[in-house]
Amino acid sequence: MKFSRLKRKLGGLLGLDSYYWENRPNGLYCLNFHRIGSGEDTPFDPCVFSCSTNELDNHIGFIKQHFAVISLTELEQLIKSKSPPTKRYMCLTFDDGYVDNFTNALPVLKKHNVTASFFIATGLVGNNTVPWWDKIAYLIKRYKPSEVILSGWNQKIIYSGNQESYIRDILSAVKLCKYSANEQILEIERELSHSTGYPDAEFMSWEQLNTLLAEGMEIGAHSHNHDILTKLTDDELFYELSHSKALLEQYLPCQVTAFSYPVGNKSTYNQKVIDGLRNTGYQIAFNFLPGVNISPSNSPYDLHRFPIAPEADEAALKNMFSYTGKF
Template sequence: MNIKGSSRSAIEIISGHMALKWQRRPNGLYCFNYHRIGHAADSEFDPNVFSCSEERFAQHLKLYKQDFDVVSIDELIALHINRQKIKERLAVITFDDGYIDNYLVAYPMLKSAGISAGFFVSTDYIDKPETPWWDEVGWIVRHAEAKTVKLPHWSQPVNIADGSIRMRVRRLLRAVKQDNSLGMTEKLTQLKQVLQLDSKHMPKPTDLFINWAQLKEMADNGMHIGSHTLSHNILSHLSVEKQLIELAQSKQRLETMLNCNVSSVAYPVGGTDSFTQETQQLVHQAGYQLAFSFMSGVNTDLSVNNRFQLRRFPIEEDASRWQLKQMVNRFFTLWTNEI
């Protein structure tokens, strides 16, 4: 009885401490980023792009509305243009990649909640539907019989047999992303050859992504549509000329098809090594107002030094409201976006 009582007290203390820290979280812009809404078990591809279930997403929306002033990306741009400081706890919801469940599941829920979210899409996947490279890596791991894989120019093999499917795919994706010596198509071709999967055909990516009519409907009904480049290639792996093509032509394509101004972009992959200072200059040159990374943290301002590398909290592994709060609390001391 005493042990149980002590354990209960410890849990209560931890919960109370977390709640107090959450209540004291500072003013700033809190961006929460999603990819897919659904269940990873229903897919043959990358399980890590499934952020949460529909039920969890409904809980998250209630949390955002309750504990933040939820704003649109267009409102953020207005704050920047008017040089207004962030004096509240603002929340922005974003989605990367443009999967079909964004339209079928997330969009109706957002409309019902009266929330405008930002959707960043790679236009090549709308124009020419195909399996994206990260989902192809997921398929490769699920079908490989080998325990490890190593491309000829890699120094170490990658373990693709041990751990959960999420961890195995994540390991191989990390190796593929870090390798800038070859193009993505070449790396995937080599992986299939080494693992003897080149004779096996992946399922057709039927209706995997949003189409133009669906995206237009979302834009016409208050959702913010931004660029995720043309091809979702990692920008820092490309030449300056190719980076500008990815940024400028995707913006032009979206504006032509949606008949609206496209003012924001999210960097594919979005980690510290996926874009450079030069990339940010190209974003400005292409005519964007804001750019989003995939690095966690709170944004304190929308100044010139910050607006092309806005931080976002990744929503992953069907996080509960408690886990979401815990994740945000963990980053209170990591304020790198100060004036």
């Protein structure tokens, strides 16, 4: 990552942006989105919003001009062939299963006639469960503590005037802590004397997921409870991998062979998790780390994805794809 940033800085100074863009390698490029819309009015985590509906429209139009958009089914066939990619392929993915993926993203995808894949945390479907990151953001936004320090943290997080950055830093500390997110939420609730519940959750229903499939989209698993998998016992890990797959295949007319790791950085999955995926019937898995997969058949359970950030324009996308690692 540091090398990529240095390369990008030098390339800009030397006027090489166009050169690197035109000479980006063949391979698998994956974009990852979460929420689509505006995070300004949400009672929950604003950091989960990837872009607005108009920005998504622009992004998909740009992608269609410069990449060959493929489905997960086509990607699995490419991986099984063990042939190196001969084009710049692109997979479009959405994580978690927020309802705005249905209301805001699906019409844009249909407009552009492209297939995208939606990775679903099944414990959030068909009920009113609020996930741990949204609970934490809600508590911070409601009670506005000037600082937060929990058991297992190395240092306190202090509010410095930017609420979004404050929430992001607190969530980062929660992810790094040895204790589960739910244990940390209970501690925050006690510290803030919170006992009144949470607003309604904002996730898709089984009916909406069925509609996604009927409209030509694809579904993958994102675990059941969206826990960090490396923190789990062997039995808990098996449950997260197998139960999410079983539920999706029970309620939806599809075979689920693709998985995306919750949180998705290197500390959240390991060889034990990969072995669990393979033994449970998954064929491919995606992380949340930027990079071009130039040999996807060599690492089908460690496929890299580019995260999309709000207000990214065409120049930002070009630089992101041009100055990056190759895997």
